Amino acid sequence: MEIGFLGLGIMGKAMSMNLIKKGFKVTVWNRTLSRCDELVEMGASVGETPAAVVKKCKITIAMVSDPAAALSVVFDKDGVLEEISSGKGYMEMSTIDPETSCKISEAITSKGGSFVEAPVSGGYKHAETGQLVIIAAGDKALFDEAILALNVMGKKSFYLGQVGNAARMKLVVNLIMGTMMTTFSEGIGLAERSGLNPSDLLDILDVGAMATPLLKAKGPNMIKSNFPTAFPLKHQQKDMRLALALGDENAVSTPVAAAANEAYKKARSMGLGNLDFSAVLEVVKPYKD
Ligand SMILES: NC(=O)C1=CN([C@@H]2O[C@H](COP(=O)(O)OP(=O)(O)OC[C@H]3O[C@@H](n4cnc5c(N)ncnc54)[C@H](OP(=O)(O)O)[C@@H]3O)[C@@H](O)[C@H]2O)C=CC1
Numbered sequence: 596m597e598i599g600f601l602g603l604g605i606m607g608k609a610m611s612m613n614l615i616k617k618g619f620k621v622t623v624w625n626r627t628l629s630r631c632d633e634l635v636e637m638g639a640s641v642g643e644t645p646a647a648v649v650k651k652c653k654i655t656i657a658m659v660s661d662p663a664a665a666l667s668v669v670f671d672k673d674g675v676l677e678e679i680s681s682g683k684g685y686m687e688m689s690t691i692d693p694e695t696s697c698k699i700s701e702a703i704t705s706k707g708g709s710f711v712e713a714p715v716s717g718g719y720k721h722a723e724t725g726q727l728v729i730i731a732a733g734d735k736a737l738f739d740e741a742i743l744a745l746n747v748m749g750k751k752s753f754y755l756g757q758v759g760n761a762a763r764m765k766l767v768v769n770l771i772m773g774t775m776m777t778t779f780s781e782g783i784g785l786a787e788r789s790g791l792n793p794s795d796l797l798d799i800l801d802v803g804a805m806a807t808p809l810l811k812a813k814g815p816n817m818i819k820s821n822f823p824t825a826f827p828l829k830h831q832q833k834d835m836r837l838a839l840a841l842g843d844e845n846a847v848s849t850p851v852a853a854a855a856n857e858a859y860k861k862a863r864s865m866g867l868g869n870l871d872f873s874a875v876l877e878v879v880k881p882y883k884d
């Protein structure tokens with residue numbers, strides 16, 4: 596099956612490479628077209644516009660930065676809407692808010708296409724190896740049709756029913772992850788400042804009830820003040836912002852997450868937005884050198 600792929604950032608590049616390696620024919624597009632070159636070397640075709648990709652492919656996936664980018668790819672000139680039609684499917688895998696996802700879904704279905712939202716949990720290493728957790732909702736027939744591709748990209752796919760549910764679930768998951776990272780950062784800072792070896796803290800956490808792949812992956816770099824970008828901090832702050840809006844809408848009080856969001860905002864204002872989200876350590880640790 597020919598799969599279209601829009602957006603070749605950290606995640607899109609890894610996901611589309613994995614699809615190609617597993618034998619899928621993939622046609623790619625990226626706003627900065629030169630980013631397609633590496634994929635072409637692996638056997639991908641290039642579409643000059645999102646519309647050209649949709650015209651060629653039965654199913655097209657989008658993996659772009661945020662709600663504005665997701666809307667632009669669909670609604671702008673040469674966008675997805677110009678070629679979507681009956682028999683074609685569109686899968687929005689970017690992390691966006693449920694309102695944006697519903698707006699895209701309505702536009703796609705009004706032209707006869709089918710729509711699934713399928714944001715993912717996990718980073719580019721999981722994407723490269725097909726170990727993402729996929730949280731999907733929307734057209735069940737499209738979900739079933741795409742299951743071979745979903746099984747290549749992810750280790751498990753959850754189907755949550757109507758459009759909006761997966762977007763909401765992903766925001767809840769990332770609210771928890773973003774808050775956990777700020778708490779780890781406070782702990783690492785406190786350990787260091789009070790004369791403890793932060794490496795010992797990581798070892799102790801790793802064998803106890805709070806062991807988590809997140810800290811195992813990020814902790815050793817954090818304690819050396821290294822923040823190689825896997826999940827850009829600006830995207831984690833976007834997810835906190837969208838998750839807090841979900842809390843506002845549902846009158847759910849989330850003071851801990853709101854405080855964490857302030858830390859990510861501050862980190863962005865300090866120019867740390869393109870580093871990994873673990874760079875929030877730089878603003879959260881309870882002292883300055
Ligand atoms: N990185 C991670 O670990 C994870 C990220 N996510 C989510 O996946 C999505 C992608 O993340 P990631 O790959 O890290 O992000 P990147 O910042 O690496 O890539 C962003 C992509 O979006 C494109 N883009 C940005 N603005 C526009 C626009 N206006 N129109 C068209 N394309 C645009 C960029 O194109 P260009 O190259 O031209 O700039 C690029 O392809 C985000 O929603 C993120 O929250 C989910 C799970 C994990």
Ligand SMILES: O=CC(=O)O
Pocket residue numbers: 690715716717718769826
């Ligand atoms: O959305 C980010 C992730 O790591 O999951």
